[in-house]
Amino acid sequence: MTADLHSVAAEALEAVSAAPDLAALEAVRTRYLGRGDGELTSFRRGLGKIPDPDGRRQMGQMVNELVQRVGDALDERQRAIERNARAQSLEMEALDLTRPAPPLRRGRLSPVTLAAREIRRIFGLLGFEAVDGPEVEYDRYNFTLVNQPPGHPARDSQDTFYIDDWRLLRTHTSPVQIRSMLIRGAPQRVIVPGKTYRRDHDATHMPMFHQVEALCIDEGIAVSDLKGSLEFFARSFFGASSVLQWRPHHFPFTEPSLELELACVVCHGSGCSVCKYSGWLELLGSGMVHPQVLRNGGVDPERYSGFAFGMGIERAAMLAWGIPDMRLLYDNDVRFLVPETAIDGPSERSAP
Ligand SMILES: [Zn+2]
Structure with a gap:
């Protein structure tokens, strides 16, 4: 179970860093951290089957830590995507006041x-x-x-x-x-x-x-x-x-x-x-x-x-x-x- 938990968490972190935009990132969040049926959060449901209370507590802690880590990674990635988008739009709207004006075409009389x-x-x-x-x-x-x-x-x-x-x-x-x-x-x-x-x-x-x-x-x-x-x-x-x-x-x-x-x-x-x-x-x-x-x-x-x-x-x-x-x-x-x-x-x- 521990091995499964770690491999799902690793997969989730990889998906987070590969998400190109906010929509893809949201899909990753739903897939791994979805309430109840998220691939990572659903490990919580299996905790009750662990007979040993110490083992259950340790496992519970580990699930929470990994959910937290993936959640942090999602937030960090979201900020990075938003920062990028802002920088890109600033660059597109950049106004270069030092650029010379385009040459004026003089009209002619009719x-x-x-x-x-x-x-x-x-x-x-x-x-x-x-x-x-x-x-x-x-x-x-x-x-x-x-x-x-x-x-x-x-x-x-x-x-x-x-x-x-x-x-x-x-x-x-x-x-x-x-x-x-x-x-x-x-x-x-x-x-x-x-x-x-x-x-x-x-x-x-x-x-x-x-x-x-x-x-x-x-x-x-x-x-x-x-x-x-x-x-x-x-x-x-x-x-x-x-x-x-x-x-x-x-x-x-x-x-x-x-x-x-x-x-x-x-x-x-x-x-x-x-x-x-x-x-x-x-x-x-x-x-x-x-x-x-x-x-x-x-x-x-x-x-x-x-x-x-x-x-x-x-x-x-x-x-x-x-x-x-x-x-x-x-x-x-x-x-x-x-x-x-x-x-x-x-x-x-x-x-x-
Ligand atoms: Zn003629």
């Missing part, structure tokens, strides 16, 4: 911002002052005063974000023409880059996009001033060797109206899918300010005349840098917005 700045710079050379107006605009300023009276197709709620019967998100920057005329009168030269909104979303349309608008009013302003200014702009922006052509067009707020086209930057005029095989890309709409629009802005059309133009800034950026999908401009894809070499400012770009 192509839309770069294009808007460049357009402002070029028109600044021609004496145009940059102004802006509210993005939440009165229906009257957005439509009626720029010759789009109630019933005009552009006022369709399919195309316009109305806020209530009177107000909307401006669909173009043209209401700023009226505001600027009412504030500055004549003569004046302003350029209006800003956000505009329409209910549209596909590869070439966004519900929010940027437009730039210019208005020049003075005595004796003629179509030649319009053509000279806008050709200067187009060659400064798209490159000195850009091939341009004018086409007659129609806009409600100008008369006559002209559209400026750029020879396709992809196929150089021979025809491709980008230019829909026409060889030309529509660049901007322009014209001589309609006398009624001048009158709506409080300017006397008998004395003054003016020209205006409007253009999508996203479209200008796409044409200048060959960006195939407008959604790329707004997807926040860092590979696109922070390229190593792909996009540089317009002034650093070589002529097409």
Whole structure:
């Protein structure tokens, strides 16, 4: 019996030191020291069978000592496992205050911002002052005063974000023409880059996009001033060797109206899918300010005349840098917005 007792105790101590974690340790405790049926504690039940009282007492003492020793070993092992776990988690959470900070990746300006700045710079050379107006605009300023009276197709709620019967998100920057005329009168030269909104979303349309608008009013302003200014702009922006052509067009707020086209930057005029095989890309709409629009802005059309133009800034950026999908401009894809070499400012770009 003594030999059995010692070998079970030795086995228990070995199991204790081999237990890798608290769960294994608990299993060892139950197996050897379990109340009543533990492999070690159950030796107590056999004590009654020992006839000699001295032998019984000695054996009882020995069982108690070994139970105590295994119990101590279990407690010691438990403390060691807990200490280890704490040290490990401290090591994992260690904060090294002397480590240098990771390098900061500098962002780049969006192509839309770069294009808007460049357009402002070029028109600044021609004496145009940059102004802006509210993005939440009165229906009257957005439509009626720029010759789009109630019933005009552009006022369709399919195309316009109305806020209530009177107000909307401006669909173009043209209401700023009226505001600027009412504030500055004549003569004046302003350029209006800003956000505009329409209910549209596909590869070439966004519900929010940027437009730039210019208005020049003075005595004796003629179509030649319009053509000279806008050709200067187009060659400064798209490159000195850009091939341009004018086409007659129609806009409600100008008369006559002209559209400026750029020879396709992809196929150089021979025809491709980008230019829909026409060889030309529509660049901007322009014209001589309609006398009624001048009158709506409080300017006397008998004395003054003016020209205006409007253009999508996203479209200008796409044409200048060959960006195939407008959604790329707004997807926040860092590979696109922070390229190593792909996009540089317009002034650093070589002529097409
Ligand atoms: Zn083409």
